[in-house]
Amino acid sequence: MPTRPGGKPADCVYLFLAPDNPEAFKALAKIIGRADLLTDARFNTPQARIRHYDGMGEATASPFAQAR
Secondary structure (H helix, E strand, C coil), X not given: CECCCCCXXXXXXXXXXXXXXXXXXXXXXXXXXXXXXXXXXXXXXHHHHHHCHHHHHHHHHHHHHHCC
């Protein structure tokens, strides 16, 4: 995911997170300041995260883009 709009490949962060690991997702959500994702129906269960996998990437990318 680009860390800023129009970022080059060297400006990217690659984060791999298995959607079926609830503890890892919970930790990520808290670390990036998106605890709201834990109650979002698209992401609050492993099955929901699998169904909405692309949306999960979009939802977790914005804190990284703001860090630059």
